[in-house]
Amino acid sequence: MSKVYASAIVGALACQKDSYLKTLTTKVVSCVALTVPKPSKSKSKVIPPVETPRYEVEFEDTILFPEGGGQPSDTGVLHVIESDVTIPVFSVRRDGLVARHAVPEPLTPGATVTMNLTWGRRMDHMQQHTGQHLLSAVLDNYELATLSWSMGAGVQAGGDAILNYLDIPRKLTNDEIKSVQHEVNEHIQAALPIRVVVPESLEDGNTKTHKLPGDYDASKGVIRVIEIGGEEDDTSSKELKSKSTRLDHNTCCGTHLSSTSQIGSLVLLHQIPHKATQSRLYFIAGDRVPIYMQQCHTKLRSVNAALSCQMADIEANLTRISLQVRDLTSREKFWMSQAALHEATVLREKLSKSKVAILYLPEASLDFFNLVIKELGEEPLKQATVVLAGGAGKDGGAIVVAGVNVPDIVNEVLKFAPKARGGGKGRWQGKVNEWESGAVELLVEHITNLA
Ligand SMILES: [Zn+2]
Incomplete structure (x- = not known):
């Protein structure tokens, strides 16, 4: 048996x-x-x-x-x-x-x-989880209930994926952030004991009960209450003592540290709006704090090096660069349209004497070529064909063929750029990933000779 x-x-x-x-x-x-x-x-x-x-x-x-x-x-x-x-x-x-x-x-x-x-993984989970208990307990004193929370992925995930968050009913002010951070620090430094108790009843009104999972049979199972702070059970005055010093009293099935000191540190990060009025408050705890700190510092150092400035000047430098980019983009648009007008005039002149013409400009993009064709207008392309090619060497570039006999001219172009890919009705737009050495010069010569 x-x-x-x-x-x-x-x-x-x-x-x-x-x-x-x-x-x-x-x-x-x-x-x-x-x-x-x-x-x-x-x-x-x-x-x-x-x-x-x-x-x-x-x-x-x-x-x-x-x-x-x-x-x-x-x-x-x-x-x-x-x-x-x-x-x-x-x-x-x-x-x-x-x-x-x-x-x-x-x-x-x-x-x-x-x-x-696997102890390292467990310890990390306990630091984040117990840290959340502590943070939620402090936020309770601000009448801010924790509506939900999420633990970030393990440290191997790196970046912001390791951050935790909890959702609270409203956004914390900057002053509240400072106060909450200060209180959390004090509770960690105070090395408050954390205990798990299994009460006979939860009906004392002092315990925050979380909804049990639907498939957990509470009549056969065990309800566990996590206490932060307070004192060891004392049968004579248990209620009075624990009520006066206890920071938190919460039902929870997880594994927890035995003292708030083992959280090590807990740092409040940013908030983002969540749902209609809620706030999602990001935080990080335990050994993830130095890991994240080092990652951020390394990235900051490379930003400093790229901008040739100190941390205090990063924002001012980025604002200046952003304004410069906006200004340059506006200028580029103006000069691109001027250049397109000029190239269209040159092409129109060529097409008045021949059936095909080519424009090769290493710096030109597809947008520029489309501007040139727009400036050229429909009339010259009813009788002739233009080939517009851009880019150089390993970077490749754009190719546009427009006008009459497009398929035939595309076949001529592909002799010099066999790997080019493209398509389109009427106007053929394509890209060559790399111009072979000398190919574009031969293409210009070949198309010019076709004329
Ligand atoms: Zn817990």
């Missing part, structure tokens, strides 16, 4: 009782094969990557947290004692009250495994 193993339920997993456990020896309760999508016929020879999770395993207990409370799931490594095999855990998901671990290989129910947590 097979042995039936009972497993710890989500809410009372080893990782939720002690978020600092890095290793645990436990047993496999069940292992279910996942349906791996079949490769399409055309890709039948493609072998799925080895990272593909193929089985989901339930253990008697786990130190790998399943996703929840805004905190992503843990990853880790399993060492199967009997077979001396090591396999990775890609992710863990909560399925009702059960934690299911995604692995690439099957495990036998009853097998003993030693589980090892």
